[in-house]
Amino acid sequence: MNSFASPQTLAALPFPSPADTLYSRVFDAILEQRIDTTSRFTEESLAQMFGARRSDIRGVLTRLSHQHVIVLRTNHRPRVAALDHEQTRQMLHARRLTEITLVRLACQQSRPQDFKPLRALIECERDCTARGPAIRLSGEFHLQLAEMAGNAPLAHFLGSLVPLTSLAIAHFDALARGYCVWQVHEALVDAVEKRDRQKAQTLLSQHLDHLEEMLLSTGLASSLNRVAG
Amino acid sequence: MERTVITSSTVVNSVVEKLRAALARGQWRSGDMLPGQRELAEQLGISRPSLREAVIVLETLGLVRSMPGKGVVVLEASLSDSQSHDRAVAGASLEDVLQLRYTLEPFIVGLVAQSISSKEVGQLRLTLMDMREALEANDSEAGVNAYIAFHEELFTLTSNPIFQSVVQQTSNALKQSAEVLRNSPEHLAERLEENEAVVRAIRSKNSAQASAEMRRHILREGQRMGIELNIPDDNLGS
Numbered sequence: 001m002n003s004f005a006s007p008q009t010l011a012a013l014p015f016p017s018p019a020d021t022l023y024s025r026v027f028d029a030i031l032e033q034r035i036d037t038t039s040r041f042t043e044e045s046l047a048q049m050f051g052a053r054r055s056d057i058r059g060v061l062t063r064l065s066h067q068h069v070i071v072l073r074t075n076h077r078p079r080v081a082a083l084d085h086e087q088t089r090q091m092l093h094a095r096r097l098t099e100i101t102l103v104r105l106a107c108q109q110s111r112p113q114d115f116k117p118l119r120a121l122i123e124c125e126r127d128c129t130a131r132g133p134a135i136r137l138s139g140e141f142h143l144q145l146a147e148m149a150g151n152a153p154l155a156h157f158l159g160s161l162v163p164l165t166s167l168a169i170a171h172f173d174a175l176a177r178g179y180c181v182w183q184v185h186e187a188l189v190d191a192v193e194k195r196d197r198q199k200a201q202t203l204l205s206q207h208l209d210h211l212e213e214m215l216l217s218t219g220l221a222s223s224l225n226r227v228a229g
Numbered sequence: 230m231e232r233t234v235i236t237s238s239t240v241v242n243s244v245v246e247k248l249r250a251a252l253a254r255g256q257w258r259s260g261d262m263l264p265g266q267r268e269l270a271e272q273l274g275i276s277r278p279s280l281r282e283a284v285i286v287l288e289t290l291g292l293v294r295s296m297p298g299k300g301v302v303v304l305e306a307s308l309s310d311s312q313s314h315d316r317a318v319a320g321a322s323l324e325d326v327l328q329l330r331y332t333l334e335p336f337i338v339g340l341v342a343q344s345i346s347s348k349e350v351g352q353l354r355l356t357l358m359d360m361r362e363a364l365e366a367n368d369s370e371a372g373v374n375a376y377i378a379f380h381e382e383l384f385t386l387t388s389n390p391i392f393q394s395v396v397q398q399t400s401n402a403l404k405q406s407a408e409v410l411r412n413s414p415e416h417l418a419e420r421l422e423e424n425e426a427v428v429r430a431i432r433s434k435n436s437a438q439a440s441a442e443m444r445r446h447i448l449r450e451g452q453r454m455g456i457e458l459n460i461p462d463d464n465l466g467s
Contacts, residue, residue, distance in 0.1 A: 055271075055274050058271050059271060059272065059274075062268060062271050066394065068390060068391055087389060087391070090340065090389050090391070091389075091391055093336060094333065094336065094391065094392070097332050097336055098332055098333065101332045104459070105328075105459065108459070151325045151328055151329065153326055153329045153395075153399075153402070154325065154328060154329045154332065156398065157333070157394065157395045160391060160395075161391065
């Protein structure tokens, strides 16, 4: 009784997945607001912008639309999703429930070999943070952590929430610095490795509180004012 | 099963082979729906007409069946061995799915209770009536279908697209576990009762109560299946 509910992501399919790097580049462009909710673009123009094949761009857009970052509708141009306040609230709450369960499971299920890639990712974040906000990498950290829990459907669902959180954070570009730092990630991994459930839960919970405060209490509109937090 | 595939196009042929290999690997199991035409065509990098042709070939081979307006459903395959090990890697157990349900559904019904209209409550109650009728007619298949429909309606009522991917997953899982749900007719009565309690709470717009009832229902569901869930000792995040 096994592969039901297997996530329908590109990665899970047995076909060669479109270059992950193209996905990262396009998503980065969205997170860095080079492409935003008001941008008018087509597969064609993105293909030119990224020097990629149109079919590869299409694959990337499809993947981003599964993550609700891009909205695809027949006979319409693709566009970057715009979250309203209520959707952001629901998304963050769903993320809290999902991720806390996952971290709890990770404390029980993780294997020693799981930690090496995770620590390498934190290294990467650390390097990137020196040069600017590492929003996408930070999201990837959370997804890799989720993998350790050994519950594929839950991790898959988190996979559809994390990119969306990244998008919401990007709208707060002025405040993006320090919203999710590698130091916090390091502490979280330490707790999971020591199987300290309480500590891991508390750290994650605080981290999500911080996100929630940033994304909700000020309201999305204030991001335009670039008020320092 | 080697059969001659009658097609002129090499594109179609290679796609048929890819899909066959994926099916053989247990990428999709019987009862699963293939991804939508558009999505699949994009993933394979082929045109939709080519994909349609490939699907017709697979249908001829008895591997899938097209359901007009619904999609392409994977049939019971007579392919063996190679299936099992890949499954364990990519797969999700009944326990995983229950854990997912326990994590999210109480929250979902809480949301629904806040925003539901009386017309929508009516719809939920109709679905429960289907369940009751199935119970009285001793029709366990109809009972399971109504149960899955109820579950899907709850997700739809949130009208938040972020929950759509998860309802697809859990519905598929429920359909897959329909056998487990079905061989226990006496459980249908309990299931109905628990779901009625959920709807009563939703109806009185009591979010906390609705969440609590849903939590109780999923825990009971686990007990009925002999699965013990990993539940937080505290009520963090509830």
